[in-house]
Amino acid sequence: MDAKRGRVAVVVLGDIGRSPRMQYHALSLAEQAHVEVDIVANGGNKSIQLRGLSTVSKSVALLLKATIQFFILVWYLCYKIPRPDVYIVQNPPSVPTLAAVKLASWSRRSKFIVDWHNFGYSLLALSHGRRHVIVRIYFWFERFFGKMADGCFCVTKAMQHELAQNWGIKATVLYDHPPEFFHPTSLEEKHELFCRLENDLSHPNGIRDCVSIGSKGPADSGRAVRQEQTVFTERVGSAISLKPNRPALVISSTSWTPDEDFSILLEAAIMYDRRVSAALNESDAAEDSHFWNGMHDGSRFLYPRVLFIITGKGPEREKYEGQIRKLRLRRVAFRTMWLSAEDYPLLLGSADLGVSLHTSSSGLDLPMKVVDMFGCGLPVCAAVGPTMNEVNGALP
Template sequence: MQYHALSLARHGRGVTLLGYLQTKPHSDVLGNGNIRIVAISDLRPLQVGPKIFQYVVKVIAQAMQLLYTMLKIDQPSYVLLQNPPGLPSIAVAWVVCLVWRSKLIIDWHNYGYTIMSLIHGRNHLLVQIAKWFVWYEKLFGRLSDYNFCVTNAMKEDLWEKCSIKAVTLYDKPASYFKETPLELQHRLYMKLAKVYEPFKAQYVTESVNSSAERSAFTEMDDKNGCVIKTKGRPALLISSTSWTEDEDFSVLLKALEDYEQYINDGVKLPSLVCVITGSADLGVCLHKSSSGLDLPMKVVDMFGCCLPVCAIHFECLHELVKHNENGLIFRDSNELAEQLKMLFLEFPTLEGKLHNFRRNLRASKQLRWDESWDQTVLPLLRQNE
């Protein structure tokens, strides 16, 4: 939603951004004079009575709070909201649009009950009730003026199951997701080496310049400031996901254990350093879509940095990750371990598929968010002016 707000502001439109302030908005949002932030209080549920009663009370309180807040702002031309969460926000937004004679736009990322199932489990009473409330999402999806969704799979699902006509607006990386220059990588590694042991120079097995400033991954000639990657460097692995259960992360842990066994068996493989950074050699994504209809934003950002990925399989992942073209798709820890072995064999002397994947990502000239938004959303807004 912050991306939407920035895109609207970039075209000179005034934006009122409503939401919780549990985390700090992006600095570009905070510094944009066309964007006004209106905070909504995160209402804590009553600790009285059964869970279902607490949830109902919270939904009612949220609806009243949201309705009051939205009716206080200046009259908008459009109300754009993301679903989920849609209860009670979709109904409230629809009522506000009736009052203001505004157009309602819904940006579909999933269904409410599938997200709740990640937290409570599929058989939980709240999830079953939320599943029954799919009619609520269907109703207001049909009543809205426009609908966007994040995959073609969701577009088809919305039409087949809900008779909702939507336009696919893929998540795209912002312009600041890009490959990190080697000099900046070196500065990062040297900073991290002061705190974290794996980044220190003792991990280097071979050096070109004995007087160079070194990290485990790079070294800088102290005379001319030239930075190179060390020949004996470990591999940098970035792992990201939106897991909610321990078994999701255990897939990666088990694969790393199998990878270490390959090393113990004498296979020539580098040690792996797991870290969250834009300077990695490989990304591993453990995101599993609750509905099978959305895509991992984390992979989108990795691709923005031309970073190849290994991603766990689900139904529509092929719309983003092209197996053996920009990354690999695995189904379990054993398959991931085999992929790590194959990708890092003889690393960093021979980077093989890793190099090919990165080259393909560079050559793809993928759209950035601003370009995609201008092609998909902007024409829709202009035709209604």
């Protein structure tokens, strides 16, 4: 008779789609450790927006929100899922997650494990400052309940050292590794992917730029020989090839939070566009469509078009989308989108360059997106941080 399988509850107070590390924990536990896994997380609903409130009212509203979340989370952890042997909780956020999971683990006699991705108080300090009373309370809460854990993981050796020296917490470094489905994309996979994304890339609503103008669409069914065209690829019969006049594809994934300053990317795009125009002595008075048609028919190759695709969801997305719409660029286009779990690694493996603008609020975490990009064989341009030298340790 088979021994009873263990059970683990993976807890994320937030959108599980924006927490790949916890998704991979769940997959690894189920497929390699052969345990039952329950995921307690949001499915991706928008967070509550607190607009037009005074400082005092906002603080009260946040306290009320945290209290409601605490009781809902305890109810789920204690009554809605079978008793697990272990709770693994992502931190941050710390409030009220750590307290709720600690209470549930105590009442159900389960182990309480914290996976430290960053420090919640340091993220809060981005908007309030480190001396703010709310930040100090958050820091105390995070450390108090963090020390109650039966075990801890963390993402870097630098964070391990900080937890041991200043928090009194012993943690094991568990580097992120790219799953097997992050790999270079074959030419056929690229073509199929770009066919699926063709409308989003070539025909976005209300956008006219160097990628949208002149596109012929994914297919031409009026010919005897099957022909398909995308922005990057074309198929004639059974033969697939990359288009010689395709744009350079630059990919960045983000949670659209304050620790990623996308104005850097916008400024780089403007700089490239202006320098190319100056090098070619192009007149600012000329119609943009004249240049775009030349780029599409292949008569203007010297400097490539650049398509930036930025994937992800988060609070600052609308802000940057508004800034992007105001840009008037001849050789640079932007697309913001949310990709399926199947298409995201394929897009990484199809790109020419990856960009990570993550700057750690604590200086101790590591952007997993860089590891995933390396897994796809993608060169990466990343913001320099004190833990970037640990990226190689995260690679298999």
